[in-house]
Amino acid sequence: MIRGVALFALAVFMLLPLAQAIILSFTATLPKGGVAVGTVGLMNYANVLADPDLRASIVNSAIVVLLNVSFCIAVALPAAYALARYRFVGDRHFLLLILVFRVTPPIVLSLPIFILFARIGLVDSPVGIALVHCLFNLPVAIWILESFIRAVPREFDETALLDGHSGVSFFLRHLVPAIAPGIGVAAFFCFIFSWVEVVFARILTVTAGKPITMAINAMFGFQTDIGMVMAMTCLSLLPGVAMIWFVRNHIARGFALRV
């Protein structure tokens, strides 16, 4: 009984703000194109999809996230393997170092990152944002992948190497399939940072390459069409919901602090 009430309260708490957004996204909130305020329909979604800036921002965000996830996984995989399988001079210092970078407040770094990236031409480019997000996602990816690799018995590596696989082909043909769920979970955590992040997205996009968060910001003005903002928000949730769905059975492996 108490459990039922608790679960019900949880569901209401989690869904209420989203319900509000969904309701508004189907309601006309500004008189536009002969549609009266309060009309219910799909016009907000139609307006979002008809706007080239908003369409471009969805593509930009997708590129940022894809680049970021590929950078992080490609670089974190060897590092996580080293940490899971070997002891070496300074391994704990490395773990401490990535923890320090993960907890550095983004706003602290925003100014020098902008100056540095302006100098090497990475402002207004999805590559720049994807690289900066690595600072926060790489540590998490290393922690997650390390715990998954650790769960694979060492004999697994040795058998593959005895079978004549070289380092690279062992990684790609044996290790990656064995820890595929871990890669999914790591990708999920990279995604939930990169897709929704605001501080770096703002400073690194001056004129072009704006991701969804900045496109939504740009929709606020003298007369804000809040229904359209909510429609854009609801659309931006869809890839996240898909990500949650893909990793649902593995997300509960989680990750732990390693220092």
Added chain:
Amino acid sequence: MRRYDSRAWVLLLPALGILAVVGAMPLLAVLNYGFHDIFSLQNVHWVGLQWFGDILRSDRFLASLGRSFLFSALALAVQVPLGIAVAKVLLTCGRWAVWWLMLCALPLVVPWNMIPILWLGLIDRETGLLGSALTAVNFDYKFTALHTWALILVMDTWHWLGLVVVLAYAGLSSIPPAYRQAAAIDGASRWALFRFIELPRIAGALSIVFLLRFVDSFMIYTEAFAINAGGPGDATRFLSIELGEEIKGFSYGQAAARATLYFLIVLSVVWAFVVVTRRREGEP
């Protein structure tokens, strides 16, 4: 057992390369700017420790520091126990648990700048679902400091509870049933079960939750600023909001000194945390 082999460093090099470019170099640059007065990138004067002295002596800084620590303490005190409690309820849900986990994870994929907009929409007097109920109890986040704090705290809890629940659930569900059965045979109380069996198993996951939630709440910016821009008065002026003002005002030298201070504060808390964690792990 892990083998000792220092050639493993080679595998860390790509990660170190990226971290050096996007982490170490900018950090050193911030440190350097903090000792200069910067009119433009070509017009820079050494001012030594002047900015640091100015900031540390100002009452506003100390007040903001206190507010940020208070907010972090409240956020952790609410979210961690609540997250563990939810995870414990979900453990009894069997195969439905995964659906509840997905529900809790939903707010994590909402764009950060939309989170305050969603909540402001929800409590809007005219169109919000909670608008009329909150008007009836005289809820006024614009002019009553306590209400602003409550709103930001509830919003932050909504946003991040999923992370606590997912990681706590991960730890709790990995406990073999035999442990709980043994505890039941010994007649352990529910508190003893939690304290001596469950808590040690989720300590690792909770440490990371603690650290992540500490830094993110300590440096809350996007969400807090959009609710009331630090108001009413200065009631929700957190550290990050002061830094944001300086960056917007182009006082880069001062902003860099401030950023360095914030980094050092976060670093000392994390360092204390790591020392405690290592000591606990070192115990037999």
